[in-house]
Amino acid sequence: AQKVTQAQTEISVVEKEDVTLDCVYETRDTTYYLFWYKQPPSGELVFLIRRNSFDEQNEISGRYSWNFQKSTSSFNFTITASQVVDSAVYFCALRDGTASKLTFGTGTRLQVTL
Amino acid sequence: GAVVSQHPSRVICKSGTSVKIECRSLDFQATTMFWYRQFPKKSLMLMATSNEGSKATYEQGVEKDKFLINHASLTLSTLTVTSAHPEDSSFYICSAAAGRNYEQYFGPGTRLTVT
Numbered sequence: 001a002q003k004v005t006q007a008q009t010e011i012s013v014v015e016k017e018d019v020t021l022d023c024v025y026e027t028r029d030t031t032y033y034l035f036w037y038k039q040p041p042s043g044e045l046v047f048l049i050r051r052n053s054f055d056e057q058n059e060i061s062g063r064y065s066w067n068f069q070k071s072t073s074s075f076n077f078t079i080t081a082s083q084v085v086d087s088a089v090y091f092c093a094l095r096d097g098t099a100s101k102l103t104f105g106t107g108t109r110l111q112v113t114l
Numbered sequence: 115g116a117v118v119s120q121h122p123s124r125v126i127c128k129s130g131t132s133v134k135i136e137c138r139s140l141d142f143q144a145t146t147m148f149w150y151r152q153f154p155k156k157s158l159m160l161m162a163t164s165n166e167g168s169k170a171t172y173e174q175g176v177e178k179d180k181f182l183i184n185h186a187s188l189t190l191s192t193l194t195v196t197s198a199h200p201e202d203s204s205f206y207i208c209s210a211a212a213g214r215n216y217e218q219y220f221g222p223g224t225r226l227t228v229t
Contacts, residue, residue, distance in 0.1 A: 037220075043205055043207075043222065043223040043225070044220070044221075044222040044223060045158075045207065045220040045223075047219075047220075050217070091157065091158070100146055100148070100163075100211045100213075100216060100217070100218055101148075101160065101163065102148075102160070102218060104157045104158045105157065106156070106157045107156075107157050109155070
């Protein structure tokens, strides 16, 4: 069975601080995909990144970066120089290589204050 | 590309009535659509997976007679909440994929309130 754990329920930071959101996953598949989504108060899910299990390269996109470590089954997400607009719930998700079904973590609510 | 719409975005209905929510893929053909439910401050829970032209596959614990799903075309799936009750109040999100092993694109969600 697949499982995604986001141990941090809520995180509060002051603007310009860096923040890392943790994601740990479990799967028996050798081929799988990991995702991060942002859900602002409006409710719409915003796709941030997809990473497949064979690509362990870290990725940076502007202030966002992702650290994929297969050895620890983790796919952590870091926001540098956080901004108020980053306030949202962030979900980590896992999909196996043979189907479209996504397994979501419980989400981390990030609050960035001035 | 890959835009998914949902209608309505918000709906308030009285207890005992039925409500239909539409999910449309606007610029691609979605052979597979998914329906999720999200309670306040909770994660997304998959309710069912529907493939165009066939019956939906419901997740364990989801009442198929209460949550009717129809995927009659490659661009439209509907979720009907029958005989709605206040406990059915929730945020319903659909997603669409071009195939079984394709990425899901999410709709903006529908907030249902049953009074």
